[in-house]
Amino acid sequence: MKQQIAEIIENKNIARSIWQMRIRFPEAFDVKAGQFVQISLPGRFLRRPISICDMDGDVMTLVYKVVGGGTDQMTRLAEGEQLDVLAPLGNGYDLDQIPEGAALVGGGVGVPPMYCLAKAIADKKPVVYLGFASEEEVFFKEAFEALGVETHLNIGGYVTDDVPDGAYICACGPEVMLRAANAKAADGQYSFEARMACGFGACMGCSMHVKDGYKRVCKDGPVIGKEELAW
Amino acid sequence: MVESRKTPDMSVDLAGMHLDNPVIPASGTFGFGREYADLYDLNILGSISFKGTTRDPRYGNELPRIAECTAGMINSVGLQNPGLEAVLAEELPALAKIYSKKVIANISGFSVDEYVACAEAFDQADQVGILEINVSCPNVHGGGIAFGQDPKEAARVTAAVRKAAKKPIFIKLSPNVTDIAEIAKACEAAGADGISLVNTFLGARIDIKRRAFVIANKKGGFSGPAIFPIAVRMVNDVYNAVDLPIMGMGGIASAEDVIEMIMAGADAIQIGAANLVDPWVCKKIIERLPSLMEELGISSLKEIKGCAK
Incomplete structure (x- = not known):
């Protein structure tokens, strides 16, 4: 984890309530899929945890949903403005565990x-299932297709209905979706969301129950394996 | 001949414990140091007040535990900690590897017996310099709040811990009282060696779209820069009422805040919520203090304790 000042190079609305921001860091660094960043916003005490969508050299893509005052404020940040970012945070997906065709x-x-x-993991030929509540909220369908991975879209239904039973599932979404995915999965890894304060494991603000006690979503997660869950 | 000092003297004394500087991360915002040891050498810190420990392990409150506020936050962690046995067997040895100075053992309890059991155990730990008795955590139903809100109950805990331990004991007071000086005086009379204040203020946020409290436990402890002026006032109230060393805290986020808190009457200071948004804040403050002292014509922090006219 480092505290860095990144420059906003793009911040645009890409679907209903969904915004894409690209920020350039002083230098390139490695991130793992599933990791996140904590963004400091002027006038807001706590940082905003935002998951990493992509990292290309020194440029990071963040896609965020406007859910409250903080994320609404983010939409008004302009190109050229600077952002105080803690990154990268969390454990990320364990890629070695993910089989072909997950x-x-x-x-x-x-x-x-x-x-x-x-x-x-594009070389492992994963099959992607994307769920959106409505047509207006769909984003990134083409971006997935451009990776050359099989991509299924579900609009207004339950995305987990499309996933075959017994699959190895990597999932991120609302808890009800994760539970539905978990019910179908032979094995898998899921990324969780929680209200956080620090984002680096110090405050115990986001501890969640697991089989062997608890895990801090921010530090021990946000990716938690199926076998560890108390579900 | 008096030796002239090249750099201002940041050292302070707390009931016989010498600190190189007054900056101490506050309990509950620093765990047992591990997360921060990855970021900087913790040995620059004056001391560390480690995560509030209870006799038995505690998971704490349900999620969500965090709500944001203007210039601050509410937490309702509920004293999550691995329990006395695990802290002694695992956390303290691990902490010793990353921090070589004496630490402050923060103790919470739900009965006088529990405070005594924890105090007796930490009294035996060489690594521990001070016992900080939290009689003020507002998060737990039927918990420490009763002790910290009544002078007689605060004195009862103080006297019992005093009997059980030889190390200096600081009572960490709740600000959720009408007259904090009265509580501090009761603790002084019962044998406290010092006072820590303030803990968090009871607060709540409501999500107006959901018509529901933001945090699961509804109410929690409000901290951050928003409470700093109230903390300064309360530290000064206690400074004027007792003749004991004081650890002052509540919303401190800069070297300027540190000086202000000491001028209000604190000997040392603790930094809490600010660590959570800037994990390097203690380091930055320690690095900034000498030049700020020079700018203000302060040669020693001991000279400015309670100097505000």
Whole structure:
């Protein structure tokens, strides 16, 4: 984890309530699919945790949904403005565990980390399932297709209905979607969301129950393996 | 002949414990140091007040535990900690590897017996310089709040811990009282060696779209720069009421805040919520203090304790 000042090079609306921001760091660094960043916004005490959608050299892509005052404020940040960012945070997906042809399931604002993951394991021919509540909220369908991975779209239904039983599933989305994915999965890894304060494991603000006690979503997660869950 | 000092003297004393500088990360915002040791050498810190420890392991409260506020936050972690046994067997040895100075053992309890059990155990740990008795955590139903809000109960805990331990004991007070000086005086009379204040203020946020409290436990502890002026006032109230060393805290986020808190009457200071948004903040403050002291004509921090006229 480093504190860095990144420059905003793009911040645009790409679907209903969904924005894509690209930021340039002083230098390139490695990130793992499933990791996130904490963004400091002027006048806001806590940082905003945003999942990493893509990293290309020194340029990071973040796709975020406007859910409150903080993310609304983010939409008004302009090209050229500077952003105080803690990055990268969290554990990320364990790529070695993911077999050929795994199902990558993203729901709504859970789609962006799946892009990072699909890109990282494209040679393993993953099958991507994207779920959106409505046509207006669809984003990144073409971006996935450009990676050359099989991509299925579900609009207004349950994206997990499309996933075959017994699949190895990597998923990110609302908890109800993760539970549905988990019910079908033979094995898998899921990224979780929680209200956080620090984002680096110090405050215990985001501890979640697992089989052997608890995990801090920010530090021990956000990616947690199926076998570790208390579901 | 008096030796002239080239750099201002940042050292302070807390009931016999010498600190190279007054900056101490506050309990609950620094864990047992591990997460921050990856970022900088913790040995620059004056001391560390480690995660509040109870006799038994505690998971704490349900999620969400965090709500944002203007210039601050509410937390309702609920004293999540691995329990006394694990802290002694695992956390303290691990902490010793990354921090070589004496630490402050922050203790919470739900009964006088529990405070005593923790105090007795930490009293035996060489690594521990001070016992900080949290009688103020507002998060737990039927928990420490009762002790910290009543002078008699605060004195009862203080006296019992005093009997059980030889190390200096600082009572960490709740600000959720009408007259904090009265509580501090009761602790002083019962044998406290010092006072830590303030803990968090009870607060709440409501999500107006969901018509529901943001955090699962509804109410929690409000901290951050928003509470700094109230903390300065309360530290000064206690400074005027007791003749004990004080660890002052509440919203400190800069070297200027540190000087202000010491001028209000604190001997040392603790930094809490600010660590969570800038994990390097303690380091930055320690590095900034000498030049700020020079700018303000302060040769020693001991000279400015409670100097505000």
